[in-house]
Amino acid sequence: MAGVRDRYAALYRDEWPTERLQFFSDAVFAIAMTLLVLDIDIPDVDSSRLGNALRDAQPQLFAFVLSFAVIAATWVAHHRRFEIVRVADTRLVQLNFALLLVVTFLPFPTAVLSEYGSETPAVVLYAGTVAALGLIQLVTWSHVRKAGLLNSEIDEGTYRYGRRVHAVDPAVFLASIVVALLGFPLAAMLTWLAIPPGSWLVRRTADGGGSVS
Amino acid sequence: MAGVRDRYAALYRDEWPTERLQFFSDAVFAIAMTLLVLDIDIPDVDSSRLGNALRDAQPQLFAFVLSFAVIAATWVAHHRRFEIVRVADTRLVQLNFALLLVVTFLPFPTAVLSEYGSETPAVVLYAGTVAALGLIQLVTWSHVRKAGLLNSEIDEGTYRYGRRVHAVDPAVFLASIVVALLGFPLAAMLTWLAIPPGSWLVRRTADGGGSVS
Amino acid sequence: MAGVRDRYAALYRDEWPTERLQFFSDAVFAIAMTLLVLDIDIPDVDSSRLGNALRDAQPQLFAFVLSFAVIAATWVAHHRRFEIVRVADTRLVQLNFALLLVVTFLPFPTAVLSEYGSETPAVVLYAGTVAALGLIQLVTWSHVRKAGLLNSEIDEGTYRYGRRVHAVDPAVFLASIVVALLGFPLAAMLTWLAIPPGSWLVRRTADGGGSVS
Amino acid sequence: MAGVRDRYAALYRDEWPTERLQFFSDAVFAIAMTLLVLDIDIPDVDSSRLGNALRDAQPQLFAFVLSFAVIAATWVAHHRRFEIVRVADTRLVQLNFALLLVVTFLPFPTAVLSEYGSETPAVVLYAGTVAALGLIQLVTWSHVRKAGLLNSEIDEGTYRYGRRVHAVDPAVFLASIVVALLGFPLAAMLTWLAIPPGSWLVRRTADGGGSVS
Numbered sequence: 120m121a122g123v124r125d126r127y128a129a130l131y132r133d134e135w136p137t138e139r140l141q142f143f144s145d146a147v148f149a150i151a152m153t154l155l156v157l158d159i160d161i162p163d164v165d166s167s168r169l170g171n172a173l174r175d176a177q178p179q180l181f182a183f184v185l186s187f188a189v190i191a192a193t194w195v196a197h198h199r200r201f202e203i204v205r206v207a208d209t210r211l212v213q214l215n216f217a218l219l220l221v222v223t224f225l226p227f228p229t230a231v232l233s234e235y236g237s238e239t240p241a242v243v244l245y246a247g248t249v250a251a252l253g254l255i256q257l258v259t260w261s262h263v264r265k266a267g268l269l270n271s272e273i274d275e276g277t278y279r280y281g282r283r284v285h286a287v288d289p290a291v292f293l294a295s296i297v298v299a300l301l302g303f304p305l306a307a308m309l310t311w312l313a314i315p316p317g318s319w320l321v322r323r324t325a326d327g328g329g330s331v332s
Numbered sequence: 333m334a335g336v337r338d339r340y341a342a343l344y345r346d347e348w349p350t351e352r353l354q355f356f357s358d359a360v361f362a363i364a365m366t367l368l369v370l371d372i373d374i375p376d377v378d379s380s381r382l383g384n385a386l387r388d389a390q391p392q393l394f395a396f397v398l399s400f401a402v403i404a405a406t407w408v409a410h411h412r413r414f415e416i417v418r419v420a421d422t423r424l425v426q427l428n429f430a431l432l433l434v435v436t437f438l439p440f441p442t443a444v445l446s447e448y449g450s451e452t453p454a455v456v457l458y459a460g461t462v463a464a465l466g467l468i469q470l471v472t473w474s475h476v477r478k479a480g481l482l483n484s485e486i487d488e489g490t491y492r493y494g495r496r497v498h499a500v501d502p503a504v505f506l507a508s509i510v511v512a513l514l515g516f517p518l519a520a521m522l523t524w525l526a527i528p529p530g531s532w533l534v535r536r537t538a539d540g541g542g543s544v545s
Numbered sequence: 546m547a548g549v550r551d552r553y554a555a556l557y558r559d560e561w562p563t564e565r566l567q568f569f570s571d572a573v574f575a576i577a578m579t580l581l582v583l584d585i586d587i588p589d590v591d592s593s594r595l596g597n598a599l600r601d602a603q604p605q606l607f608a609f610v611l612s613f614a615v616i617a618a619t620w621v622a623h624h625r626r627f628e629i630v631r632v633a634d635t636r637l638v639q640l641n642f643a644l645l646l647v648v649t650f651l652p653f654p655t656a657v658l659s660e661y662g663s664e665t666p667a668v669v670l671y672a673g674t675v676a677a678l679g680l681i682q683l684v685t686w687s688h689v690r691k692a693g694l695l696n697s698e699i700d701e702g703t704y705r706y707g708r709r710v711h712a713v714d715p716a717v718f719l720a721s722i723v724v725a726l727l728g729f730p731l732a733a734m735l736t737w738l739a740i741p742p743g744s745w746l747v748r749r750t751a752d753g754g755g756s757v758s
Numbered sequence: 759m760a761g762v763r764d765r766y767a768a769l770y771r772d773e774w775p776t777e778r779l780q781f782f783s784d785a786v787f788a789i790a791m792t793l794l795v796l797d798i799d800i801p802d803v804d805s806s807r808l809g810n811a812l813r814d815a816q817p818q819l820f821a822f823v824l825s826f827a828v829i830a831a832t833w834v835a836h837h838r839r840f841e842i843v844r845v846a847d848t849r850l851v852q853l854n855f856a857l858l859l860v861v862t863f864l865p866f867p868t869a870v871l872s873e874y875g876s877e878t879p880a881v882v883l884y885a886g887t888v889a890a891l892g893l894i895q896l897v898t899w900s901h902v903r904k905a906g907l908l909n910s911e912i913d914e915g916t917y918r919y920g921r922r923v924h925a926v927d928p929a930v931f932l933a934s935i936v937v938a939l940l941g942f943p944l945a946a947m948l949t950w951l952a953i954p955p956g957s958w959l960v961r962r963t964a965d966g967g968g969s970v971s
Binding site: 367370396400416486 | 573
């Protein structure tokens with residue numbers, strides 16, 4: 120009776136239409152984004168001190184906006200990626216779940232950063248989580264090309280350029296972990312601000328020079 | 333090797349189909365709306381005092397219904413706007429995320445209003461948040477016309493009329509901040525009730541007179 | 546310059562496609578349903594007493610399953626209604642938001658019932674909320690017919706039969722409020738169990754007799 | 759006036775298009791998955807002890823990842839099943855709600871496991887919940903074939919093979935309950951790791967031998 124396994128397997132396509140995958144991912148992004156607000160503590164003080172208490176909540180507000188921006192940027196990148204992906208294979212589904220796992224986890228490091236500010240473990244946990252988001256997307260970029268899941272062919276130079284663009288965020292966040300572990304957690308948080316100019320520089324360099332490795 | 337950047341950029345369209353944007357926004361609206369209920373405290377009293385405790389929860393219920401109405405009105409406006417928007421550009425995506433940031437934040441001011449009632453800082457925070465919702469939508473209205481993202485042409489008069497309609501909510505909420513800061517937080521909350529008649533008046537005036545500036 | 550208002554109004558259709566409305570409603574149903582679990586308290590006891598603590602959580606589990614069933618039944622009714630509704634008008638959008646307001650509110654009475662069991666105020670609050678769900682749906686049934694929003698004509702008898710079917714739930718829950726206020730909250734909860742047989746009886750009677758009023 | 763009931767019933771189709779059912783289920787999966795993070799406690803310690811506190815959160819992290827994997831696997835199975843289901847009947851809708859009830863409940867056993875680690879009642883509750891997920895899916899597999907809801911015919915051998923594949927998870931989790939009740943909760947948790955190899959073995963055996971019963 121050999122062949123039962125094959126007949127069962129044949130019921131299901133190897134390829135996944137990307138629509139339900141995108142939809143499901145969008146829902147996870149939207150929920151993770153909306154849960155972040157729960158990390159801002161409602162002040163529990165005398166009415167007369169409410170104004171001060173709200174001003175004291177500024178670091179929590181910073182963490183909220185930061186994580187909102189991280190999820191928004193990840194959503195935009197996800198959206199654009201699936202615009203050029205024709206179909207998903209099992210490995211892409213797995214990589215997508217790895218990404219979603221990190222996205223759903225993000226409210227935890229956000230809450231820790233929100234409570235403990237620039238303490239080294241809080242900064243390392245946060246930077247590690249965001250770096251993981253970036254690394255998974257870097258691997259995904261490489262996978263979708265190698266597995267031929269893209270809408271159209273892309274040449275080696277463009278692929279490498281894309282890889283560089285994808286590498287900026289995890290590189291900065293991993294570097295910031297080193298800075299934090301050396302005892303400068305506040306400086307580590309400041310390096311996160313290097314991402315917009317760093318991203319710009321990478322795009323310029325890659326464009327001008329021929330040494331895209 | 334100049335051109336890599338261009339070839340990479342060419343992978344992605346400058347224009348975004350609005351469908352996934354709407355879907356994602358809807359999910360955020362729905363979640364923010366549903367999280368509001370978590371701000372109503374479950375009474376923690378003796379069974380014999382439960383009835384009184386539930387009656388005491390009325391200000392929390394008021395804040396819940398108010399924020400539900402704010403999100404519902406924003407959803408309706410969002411829905412209508414995207415009905416006449418043909419396609420989104422990057423700036424519209426950014427404006428949309430700014431709107432969603434404020435929507436996901438709303439449960440916090442709601443909880444503060446819910447706990448502290450008509451205290452000045454609570455009223456100012458709430459009014460400022462709702463005013464921000466309105467201002468972002470006003471800027472969006474202007475952007476979608478100027479960037480040519482609309483389905484069909486609209487004449488200058490209709491555009492200005494729409495701008496006026498969009499300005500009512502933020503104007504009232506900003507005015508209420510002044511009233512609250514002058515020491516009359518309860519009166520400030522009452523001005524919010526001026527929105528339905530104010531909205532009606534603006535529509536009438538704009539229609540009758542020729543002085544739409 | 547009379548006419549600006551009309552030109553602005555003409556930008557938007559009076560009729561709403563039901564698709565985004567259904568989608569948005571589905572998201573709210575799904576979230577409200579999933580938030581219910583947060584009302585079950587995680588036991589905070591000695592490890593040796595965990596088994597007992599979990600057994601003591603049974604009333605909370607009952608409240609969880611009850612509210613899950615209420616939302617599931619409302620979703621099914623919503624789904625079926627929009628299957629026969631061709632298009633939505635502003636009033637239907639408003640009725641739909643009224644329904645969603647009550648759905649998002651449901652986790653609160655569920656939590657109160659969960660904490661206080663068969664106390665009169667907890668039972669009255671819960672029954673009132675579910676009765677409101679039913680009444681809004683009864684009004685909606687009447688509205689979609691009168692406003693001509695249905696896919697196809699339905700005759701008076703069928704319409705009245707549908708009205709009766711829709712009236713069972715709110716009637717039982719309103720009756721249970723009376724029973725609870727008379728001092729029998731536990732009996733009131735038991736009347737909720739009358740809904741499945743009551744529903745069956747109404748359908749039988751309406752079918753056999755001609756006195757559908 | 760007999761027939762009113764029939765005319766009312768005729769308004770609604772017996773068969774449900776699967777699209778909105780899938781959409782609604784996806785939203786529930788996404789939300790349950792994202793709520794899991796709320797079970798990881800934000801440390802409430804001195805800044806100097808934050809690092810230790812985060813390391814102590816590892817069992818909570820394990821429970822988070824485990825339940826994420828359970829929901830992800832259930833989503834994948836759900837996705838695949840609805841790929842081969844042509845249409846849904848009322849019974850499938852009921853089975854789907856039973857599945858969703860257990861999915862929305864999962865954050866509770868996860869939180870208990872997270873707090874109490876390898877205590878017998880925590881392990882039994884968790885294993886029972888996941889076993890229920892598997893059993894409902896086993897019944898569903900049988901129902902969709904018998905009710906003729908599938909896209910295409912499948913022969914008896916393939917059906918039985920699928921039944922075996924579906925039976926692995928609940929069998930392991932039910933067995934682990936016995937192990938836990940015998941006083942070995944930690945060993946019970948380890949048996950969960952038998953699922954990937956067990957699944958592989960079942961597929962091999964079924965394929966090679968003719969004794970698929």
